[in-house]
Amino acid sequence: MEQPKGFVDSAFPTHVCKLNKALYGLKQAPRAWFHRLSSFLVTYGFTCSRADTSLFVFRKDDCLMYLLVYVDDLILTGNKPIMLTNFITRLHNEFAIKDLGSxxxxxxxxxxxxxxxxxxxxxxxxxxxxxxxxxxxxxxxxxxxxxxxxxxxxxxxxxxxxxxxxxxxxxxxxxxxxxxxxxxxxxxxxxxxxxxxxxxxxxxxxxxxxxxxxxxxxxxxxSKRTTILGYSDADWAQCIETRRSTYGYSIFLGGNLVSWSAKKQPTVSRSSCESEYRAMANTAAEIIWVTHLLRELHALPSDRPTLLCDNRSALFMTQNPVSHKRAKHIDLDYHFVWELVMSGKLYTRFVPTKLQLADIFTKSLPRSQFQHFRTLLxxxxxxxxxxxxxxxxxxxxxxxxx
Structure with missing residues (x-):
C-alpha cells in the first residue's frame, strides 16, 4: 500500500492507513488476485483459454500442461512429470501454496x-x-x-x-x-x-x-476413438401454464458425457418441429464451444461432430435450404445450424426415440427406460x-x- 499521488503527506511520506478488514473482504480482491496469478502464468509461458477464461494451457514441443483456476484453488496436470515438478517449484517460489498431491x-x-x-x-x-x-x-x-x-x-x-x-x-x-x-x-x-x-x-x-x-x-x-457426439431433444408445449417447450441435450466425447442441459425454451413454439429445431440450434452452439475448447487443449478430434435428433422434420430443415421458406417465423439466429452443416463443420443424423438419450432431460420417464438411459449416460x-x-x-x- 502507498499514499495516492497528489495526496502524499510530506511529514510522513511512508505512512499508510491501517487495514482493519481482511483483503478477502474487499471488492477488488478477487480481480487483483486473478490479475497477479494470470500475469505470472503468462510470463511462464501459459496462454489463457478464450473458451474458458479460468483455464490456462502451456505447450512447448511435445510438453502439455493444463492449469484450471478457481479463486485460489488450482488443478494442474500434464504429460511430462519433470515439467510439472519444475513448474510447481516456481509456484512455490512465487506464492505461498500447498501441494495436495494427486x-x-x-x-x-x-x-x-x-x-x-x-x-x-x-x-x-x-x-x-x-x-x-x-x-x-x-x-x-x-x-x-x-x-x-x-x-x-x-x-x-x-x-x-x-x-x-x-x-x-x-x-x-x-x-x-x-x-x-x-x-x-x-x-x-x-x-x-x-x-x-x-x-x-x-x-x-x-x-x-x-x-x-x-x-x-x-x-x-x-477411449481410442474421440468422436464428438451430441443428442438433442425437445418436449413440445410441455408446460401447461405457458405452453413453452422443455429441451435438453447431452454431448459425448469418446463415449464420455462432457456436457448436458435441461431447460425451458424462452419462447412458445408453434410446432414440434420448431421446438426441436430450436433445441438443435442450442445443442449445436454447445458443440461448437466444445470444439473450440478442445482445439485450445490441442485435443480436437479429426472427425466432424455429429448431432442426433429424433424429429425428421427438424432434421430435414438442417439439410434443405428450401424448407426455410416455411420457417420464417423462427428467429434467424437458429438458422446457423444449416450453415454449419453446409460448411462441413457439423453432421446431423436421425436417431430413433428409444435411443434418444436426451429424453432423460426433457420429461419424466418410466422406471425401466430411465434406468436404461442413466446407464448409457x-x-x-x-x-x-x-x-x-x-x-x-x-x-x-x-x-x-x-
Missing part, C-alpha cells in the same frame, strides 16, 4: 482414479443435503419424478420458502456429477419465487431418489472397491468367488 477432492467433487479412467461423485455433499432436509432415513424411490407429476403454480403456499430454495439450490450443484436428475431439478427451480406444498413434496421425492443413489457419479473411461456407482493396499477388485468377481 487430485481426490475439489469443491465438493470426489475424484477416484481407476485403471482405465476416473470416477467423479459428490457422495459427501449429497449426504449433507439429506442431513439438512432430515431425510437420511427416508424411503427410497427408483426415479426422481413420477410420470404423472406435473408442476403448476396453483396450490397451498409452502410455509418455509427459504428451505425450499436452499434445497433446490443445493440439488442444482449436485447435478455437476448427477445429470440423471437434471430435469427434475429444472422443474423444481421454476417455482423458487412462490413454492407450494406440492412443489416441496416433489423436491422430497428427488431427495429420496438421491438417498438411494448417493454413491452414484460419472464414470469416465479412456455412464452414471452409476463405483464398479469396484478398495481393500487396504490391494489392487482394485471388481465386485462381480468378488461375488462369484463368494
Amino acid at each position: 487430485l481426490n477432492y475439489f469443491l465438493g467433487l470426489e475424484v477416484v482414479h481407476t485403471d482405465d479412467g476416473l470416477f467423479l461423485s459428490q457422495c459427501k455433499y449429497a449426504h449433507d443435503i439429506l442431513s439438512r432436509a432430515g431425510l437420511l432415513e427416508t424411503k427410497l424411490v427408483p426415479t426422481p419424478l413420477a410420470t404423472t407429476d406435473t408442476f403448476v403454480s396453483t396450490g397451498s403456499p409452502f410455509s418455509d420458502p427459504t428451505l425450499y430454495r436452499s434445497l433446490v439450490g443445493a440439488l442444482q450443484y449436485l447435478t455437476i456429477t448427477r445429470p440423471d436428475h437434471s430435469y427434475a431439478v429444472n422443474q423444481a427451480s421454476q417455482f423458487l419465487h412462490a413454492p407450494t406444498d406440492q412443489h416441496f413434496q416433489s423436491v422430497k421425492r428427488i431427495l429420496r431418489y438421491v438417498k438411494g443413489t448417493m454413491s452414484y457419479g460419472l464414470i469416465f473411461k479412456r 455412464r452414471v452409476g456407482s463405483l464398479p469396484f472397491r478398495l481393500r487396504g493396499d490391494d489392487r482394485i477388485k471388481d465386485n462381480s468377481t468378488n461375488q462369484a468367488n463368494d
Whole structure:
C-alpha cells in the first residue's frame, strides 16, 4: 500500500492507513488476485483459454500442461512429470501454496482414479443435503419424478420458502456429477419465487431418489476413438401454464458425457418441429464451444461432430435450404445450424426415440427406460472397491468367488 499521488503527506511520506478488514473482504480482491496469478502464468509461458477464461494451457514441443483456476484453488496436470515438478517449484517460489498431491477432492467433487479412467461423485455433499432436509432415513424411490407429476403454480403456499430454495439450490450443484436428475431439478427451480406444498413434496421425492443413489457419479473411461457426439431433444408445449417447450441435450466425447442441459425454451413454439429445431440450434452452439475448447487443449478430434435428433422434420430443415421458406417465423439466429452443416463443420443424423438419450432431460420417464438411459449416460456407482493396499477388485468377481 502507498499514499495516492497528489495526496502524499510530506511529514510522513511512508505512512499508510491501517487495514482493519481482511483483503478477502474487499471488492477488488478477487480481480487483483486473478490479475497477479494470470500475469505470472503468462510470463511462464501459459496462454489463457478464450473458451474458458479460468483455464490456462502451456505447450512447448511435445510438453502439455493444463492449469484450471478457481479463486485460489488450482488443478494442474500434464504429460511430462519433470515439467510439472519444475513448474510447481516456481509456484512455490512465487506464492505461498500447498501441494495436495494427486487430485481426490475439489469443491465438493470426489475424484477416484481407476485403471482405465476416473470416477467423479459428490457422495459427501449429497449426504449433507439429506442431513439438512432430515431425510437420511427416508424411503427410497427408483426415479426422481413420477410420470404423472406435473408442476403448476396453483396450490397451498409452502410455509418455509427459504428451505425450499436452499434445497433446490443445493440439488442444482449436485447435478455437476448427477445429470440423471437434471430435469427434475429444472422443474423444481421454476417455482423458487412462490413454492407450494406440492412443489416441496416433489423436491422430497428427488431427495429420496438421491438417498438411494448417493454413491452414484460419472464414470469416465479412456477411449481410442474421440468422436464428438451430441443428442438433442425437445418436449413440445410441455408446460401447461405457458405452453413453452422443455429441451435438453447431452454431448459425448469418446463415449464420455462432457456436457448436458435441461431447460425451458424462452419462447412458445408453434410446432414440434420448431421446438426441436430450436433445441438443435442450442445443442449445436454447445458443440461448437466444445470444439473450440478442445482445439485450445490441442485435443480436437479429426472427425466432424455429429448431432442426433429424433424429429425428421427438424432434421430435414438442417439439410434443405428450401424448407426455410416455411420457417420464417423462427428467429434467424437458429438458422446457423444449416450453415454449419453446409460448411462441413457439423453432421446431423436421425436417431430413433428409444435411443434418444436426451429424453432423460426433457420429461419424466418410466422406471425401466430411465434406468436404461442413466446407464448409457455412464452414471452409476463405483464398479469396484478398495481393500487396504490391494489392487482394485471388481465386485462381480468378488461375488462369484463368494
